[in-house]
Amino acid sequence: MKIGIVGTGYVGLVTGTCFAEVGLEVTCIDIDQKKIDNLNKGILPIYEPGLEELVIKNHQKKRLQFSTDLKTTIQDTDVIFIAVGTPPGEDGSADLKYVLQVASQIGQSIENYQVVVTKSTVPVHTSEKVKAAIQAELVKRNRTDIPFSVASNPEFLKEGAAVDDFMKPDRIVIGLEEERAEEVMRKLYKPFVLNGHPVLVMDIKSAEMTKYAANAMLATKISFMNDIANLCEILGADINHVRKGIGSDPRIGNKFIYAGIGYGGSCFPKDVKALIKTGNTSGHPMRILQSVEEVNEHQKTVLANKIKKHFGDLKGRKFALWGLSFKPKTDDMREAPSLVIIDFLLKEGATVSAYDPIAMHEAKHMIGDSISYVEDMYDALAGADALLLITEWPEFRNPDFEKIGTLLKQKVVFDGRNIFDGKELIQKGFVYQGIGVNP
Numbered sequence: 001m002k003i004g005i006v007g008t009g010y011v012g013l014v015t016g017t018c019f020a021e022v023g024l025e026v027t028c029i030d031i032d033q034k035k036i037d038n039l040n041k042g043i044l045p046i047y048e049p050g051l052e053e054l055v056i057k058n059h060q061k062k063r064l065q066f067s068t069d070l071k072t073t074i075q076d077t078d079v080i081f082i083a084v085g086t087p088p089g090e091d092g093s094a095d096l097k098y099v100l101q102v103a104s105q106i107g108q109s110i111e112n113y114q115v116v117v118t119k120s121t122v123p124v125h126t127s128e129k130v131k132a133a134i135q136a137e138l139v140k141r142n143r144t145d146i147p148f149s150v151a152s153n154p155e156f157l158k159e160g161a162a163v164d165d166f167m168k169p170d171r172i173v174i175g176l177e178e179e180r181a182e183e184v185m186r187k188l189y190k191p192f193v194l195n196g197h198p199v200l201v202m203d204i205k206s207a208e209m210t211k212y213a214a215n216a217m218l219a220t221k222i223s224f225m226n227d228i229a230n231l232c233e234i235l236g237a238d239i240n241h242v243r244k245g246i247g248s249d250p251r252i253g254n255k256f257i258y259a260g261i262g263y264g265g266s267c268f269p270k271d272v273k274a275l276i277k278t279g280n281t282s283g284h285p286m287r288i289l290q291s292v293e294e295v296n297e298h299q300k301t302v303l304a305n306k307i308k309k310h311f312g313d314l315k316g317r318k319f320a321l322w323g324l325s326f327k328p329k330t331d332d333m334r335e336a337p338s339l340v341i342i343d344f345l346l347k348e349g350a351t352v353s354a355y356d357p358i359a360m361h362e363a364k365h366m367i368g369d370s371i372s373y374v375e376d377m378y379d380a381l382a383g384a385d386a387l388l389l390i391t392e393w394p395e396f397r398n399p400d401f402e403k404i405g406t407l408l409k410q411k412v413v414f415d416g417r418n419i420f421d422g423k424e425l426i427q428k429g430f431v432y433q434g435i436g437v438n439p
């Protein structure tokens with residue numbers, strides 16, 4: 001089976017590569033010529049553990065091609081995935097312009113039966129719009145005889161573990177309206193569910209909603225724990241104990257209940273906003289999600305407020321920042337809490353020296369030289385008034401605190417992810433502040 005993936009970003013590249021890895025012939029399409037040229041040279045646009053070697057291997061074996069030529073690809077494939085971005089529009093709703101542009105292009109080029117699968121995260125009713133956009137082009141071409149099916153196949157991969165998540169998914173969700181498409185989709189995913197994990201086939205609207213409900217639930221867990229953490233701090237309790245206390249209850253589970261400085265990334269913020277918007281336009285305000293978002297906005301300021309409270313005037317102060325990406329093992333900086341904190345510190349007249357194992361290139365792309373970047377995590381500390389731990393990369397988990405104490409101007413640590421042992425740091429003479437902890 002030959003497949004085409006339109007949009008070669010985090011989702012499209014991982015999807016295309018993993019399908020090629022199980023033996024399918026895949027062409028990944030993008031409008032970004034430079035991205036495609038680089039991929040053809042083995043240069044990846046993103047960092048994702050394990051992805052580079054799979055891309056290079058499958059490209060060499062000619063199972064994975066990269067192109068900007070959508071028309072030829074469509075005419076040569078059986079299934080076409082739409083995996084372009086769906087960024088938030090001004091009113092918070094998902095902007096479907098890229099998805100619908102691709103749908104129209106498909107309608108302009110399709111010659112034989114195709115399953116057109118939306119993998120981008122899109123609101124309920126989008127597949128109907130995709131279908132209408134394709135049909136409109138077929139009418140213009142006077143080719144309404146060409147058959148096609150639409151399907152929804154939301155993606156649940158986590159950045160930082162995307163290859164593993166795709167190769168060994170918890171579940172595959174497929175929204176369909178025709179048996180013909182079901183057969184194709186089941187065949188496509190068979191190699192990925194040999195472990196017995198389910199392929200859940202449902203109607204298209206439910207599949208579209210499943211993706212939003214999943215992200216909204218995860219964002220809710222995070223905001224709930226951050227709210228409890230802030231209360232713990234006031235009352236003298238410790239969120240780390242509370243987390244373990246509730247996480248051992250299987251009805252609650254121990255994942256996604258870590259307190260921190262708010263969720264970020266390219267998905268949760270925009271998907272929560274989009275679902276709130278969908279609720280409002282459908283006459284059903286999503287009250288819980290409105291609070292989830294409100295708590296998250298507040299949480300992004302918690303560390304900055306602690307810094308301000310501790311130091312007072314920040315003018316002329318220098319801060320060492322460990323971690324820029326929105327979470328470990330990715331270079332994705334979209335909606336990263338680090339950006340909010342950096343913005344605050346710079347506006348207050350402070351300077352920032354930052355280190356991130358992977359995301360500094362992307363950070364430079366977004367915020368340029370407004371901060372300084374160092375190649376070694378300890379180099380950020382020289383002469384700084386405090387260390388700010390922003391992203392919990394594994395290499396930050398057990399640092400040399402003696403060295404940190406010598407390099408910092410003041411022995412002050414703000415731990416935005418609660419990865420350090422506050423009691424230990426206080427014993428070593430540090431001022432330590434975490435999130436919802438009372439060491």
Ligand SMILES: NC(=O)c1ccc[n+]([C@@H]2O[C@H](COP(=O)([O-])OP(=O)(O)OC[C@H]3O[C@@H](n4cnc5c(N)ncnc54)[C@H](O)[C@@H]3O)[C@@H](O)[C@H]2O)c1
Nearest residue numbers: 007008009010011030031032083084085086098120121155
């Ligand atoms: N990133 C994630 O972790 C993740 C996880 C699950 C779902 N999603 C969803 O998947 C979708 C894609 O997300 P992403 O993070 O991969 O986005 P991305 O921004 O990394 O990639 C999108 C790509 O689409 C390309 N593109 C835009 N218009 C195009 C067109 N007309 N033709 C060809 N290519 C075009 C862009 O150049 C870009 O390379 C979004 O809807 C997102 O919500 C993302």
